[in-house]
Amino acid sequence: xxxxxxxxxxxxxxxxKLALGDAGYAVDHAPDGEEGHFLGETEPYDAVIxxxxxxxxxxxxxxxxxxxxxxxxxxxxxxxxxxxSQKVAGFDAGADDYLTKPFHTEELLARLRALVRRSAGHxxxxxxxxxxxxxxxxxxxxxxxxxxxxxxxxxxxLHYMMMHQGRVISRTELVEHLYDQDFDRDSNxxxxxxxxxxxxxGQDRIETVRGLGYRIMALEGESDA
Amino acid sequence: xxxxxxxxxxxKSLRRxxxxxxxxxxxxxxSIAMLVLAGFGLNHLFRQASVQRFEAGLxxxxxxxxxxxxxxxxxxxxxxxxxxxxxxxxxGFYWQIAEVDAKGAVKSLxxxxxxxxxxxxxxxxxxxxxxxxxxxxxxxxTTDPLGKRLHAAAQVSSIPGRDQPxxxxxxxxxxxxxxxxxxxxxIIVGALVVLGAGLILAVYLQxxxxxxxxxxxxxxxxxVRRGKAERLVGDYPAELSPxxxxxxxxxxxxxxxxxxxxxxVGNLAHALKTPLAVMLTEARSTPGExxxxxxxxxxxxRAHVEHHLRRARAxxxxxxxxxxxxxxxxxxxxxxxxxxxxxxxxxxxDWRSPDDLCFRGERQDLQxxxxxxxxxxxxxxxxxxxxxxxxxxxxxxxxxxxxxxxxLPAERREEVIKRGARLDESAPGxxxxxxxxxxxARAYGGxxxxxxSALGGLMVKVTLxxxxx
Numbered sequence: 001x002x003x004x005x006x007x008x009x010x011x012x013x014x015x016x017k018l019a020l021g022d023a024g025y026a027v028d029h030a031p032d033g034e035e036g037h038f039l040g041e042t043e044p045y046d047a048v049i050x051x052x053x054x055x056x057x058x059x060x061x062x063x064x065x066x067x068x069x070x071x072x073x074x075x076x077x078x079x080x081x082x083x084x085s086q087k088v089a090g091f092d093a094g095a096d097d098y099l100t101k102p103f104h105t106e107e108l109l110a111r112l113r114a115l116v117r118r119s120a121g122h123x124x125x126x127x128x129x130x131x132x133x134x135x136x137x138x139x140x141x142x143x144x145x146x147x148x149x150x151x152x153x154x155x156x157x158l159h160y161m162m163m164h165q166g167r168v169i170s171r172t173e174l175v176e177h178l179y180d181q182d183f184d185r186d187s188n189x190x191x192x193x194x195x196x197x198x199x200x201x202g203q204d205r206i207e208t209v210r211g212l213g214y215r216i217m218a219l220e221g222e223s224d225a
Numbered sequence: 226x227x228x229x230x231x232x233x234x235x236x237k238s239l240r241r242x243x244x245x246x247x248x249x250x251x252x253x254x255x256s257i258a259m260l261v262l263a264g265f266g267l268n269h270l271f272r273q274a275s276v277q278r279f280e281a282g283l284x285x286x287x288x289x290x291x292x293x294x295x296x297x298x299x300x301x302x303x304x305x306x307x308x309x310x311x312x313x314x315x316x317g318f319y320w321q322i323a324e325v326d327a328k329g330a331v332k333s334l335x336x337x338x339x340x341x342x343x344x345x346x347x348x349x350x351x352x353x354x355x356x357x358x359x360x361x362x363x364x365x366x367t368t369d370p371l372g373k374r375l376h377a378a379a380q381v382s383s384i385p386g387r388d389q390p391x392x393x394x395x396x397x398x399x400x401x402x403x404x405x406x407x408x409x410x411x412i413i414v415g416a417l418v419v420l421g422a423g424l425i426l427a428v429y430l431q432x433x434x435x436x437x438x439x440x441x442x443x444x445x446x447x448x449v450r451r452g453k454a455e456r457l458v459g460d461y462p463a464e465l466s467p468x469x470x471x472x473x474x475x476x477x478x479x480x481x482x483x484x485x486x487x488x489x490v491g492n493l494a495h496a497l498k499t500p501l502a503v504m505l506t507e508a509r510s511t512p513g514e515x516x517x518x519x520x521x522x523x524x525x526x527r528a529h530v531e532h533h534l535r536r537a538r539a540x541x542x543x544x545x546x547x548x549x550x551x552x553x554x555x556x557x558x559x560x561x562x563x564x565x566x567x568x569x570x571x572x573x574x575d576w577r578s579p580d581d582l583c584f585r586g587e588r589q590d591l592q593x594x595x596x597x598x599x600x601x602x603x604x605x606x607x608x609x610x611x612x613x614x615x616x617x618x619x620x621x622x623x624x625x626x627x628x629x630x631x632x633l634p635a636e637r638r639e640e641v642i643k644r645g646a647r648l649d650e651s652a653p654g655x656x657x658x659x660x661x662x663x664x665x666a667r668a669y670g671g672x673x674x675x676x677x678s679a680l681g682g683l684m685v686k687v688t689l690x691x692x693x694x
Contacts, residue, residue, distance in 0.1 A: 080498035084596030102502035151560040
């Protein structure tokens, strides 16, 4: 297992390198954002530990740049900034986990193990419908290359509809596939979720078929390539 | 100083009183003065005109007398007058023909029947005055035997058959002039009063309408202060738009200051936390007495840092105004983040909020609040978390976050909020989460309560101020 550590504090870097080495990882260290970005882009790592407050290029920018370049390496953010707004920004940029300083080394190692295990899931084909794309492995979706921020219920709804594109799907059917148990079997629920998903992917991608249900489709002039 | 004193309160009160009152008062005083002046002027002109018309009548009578008067053997004979008033006793119309001697004394020769046995009293000097301007009338006031006021004309002219010129006098009751003038005055005063009232009303309306943008500005500023708007958006006239611009700049500056405070605070956190992490890690990797002390002290330092950061954020918060945050947006972004954090567990968050529900306060604070509750729910839940935001009256909203975890016995709930104690070391997390939520909710005048959820676990309910969308 090869890990990239991007951290500017020399003492913390030394400690982490030591701890990660003891845990059996091969560690590359980058002391600033630019070098970190370059290494992450060119070398095949199993995971990255990324500090946010970095010289030359800050962590969030590094992460966003990687994700734009389709570098899918799982990233664990390590930062002193524990505001939820910063955590949200980190996850939005494409982080897979987040750990705030100060932390216990054991916790870092546990998180890292979970991260590597999770990303090792087997690949399955991407679903696409016009400019809409959904990657079941990473549980991520995008519209015209722009990543979508979907909650798991919204993701489930979209996933189910994309697996059955072109077919009209009734509300009852959607409710059954949205919740695992009898939860809130109110068909108004579906309208709420359809509304939210439409807001995120574009109003016209989901068609309402009066009295029957919903159908997902590509926009006019969009190829399914 | 002492003399100026009694004036000062009036001046000050006018200065401090409403703009509308000042403008209306000034315009009112000015227009009333002008109207009074106009009233006097009109009255004067009207009187002058009616006196002239009256005098023209007298003049006409004198000409009539002159034309028809004959002299026979030194005796002056007056013509018969067509005006019957010349015959009716004390009718108010009189004439007289007299001679004026060298001293100016007047001696009556002939007079109208209407004077009857009396005579027309002429003021002293009229004879002399009329003699000085022969052929031109001299006008004067007098009274008839009944005591009525007369206006009269006297003219000296020569008549054929007599060497010495004679004095013709015609007099008429001047009540008609006075009555007309009085009628005119009444009408004029009435008209001017109506005009004045109309002007003041017009000025009042003009001022109200003219100053309407100012009142609009005040309302908007109040909305911003109460957090119902973020900035002034009204379209203001040229004189006010710079003020509106400045106010907006002030609001923006205010938000900037808050933002800067936060940045400083965040920088401090970052600066302190990395060394703390290093110290803690180092201490743990080399067990011993020194390491124990370092670890304990480092933990204490970390607690101090957290505590003071929260205090600083709260201080920054109290300065901010006019913030509003969409509840749905915050629930949505935190749901996505939280589901990623608890991906291993497959945690699912089902959130509901009306589209237009807005929290009256800063986004970061709502994120902090919801983030901490959701994180706590994420730690304890089996799989499902439900977050519901609903308006509660016009000014409040309630946010309930429930999970299907083990829940918390009623007797331990108090503890969690008050102490922020870590109740169960077996689950990760700082344990401060709900205490921070409680502190934040209180800072906004709201509160936090813990209860049982229908899902089986804990229900955390927060009341927060809201803004009408």
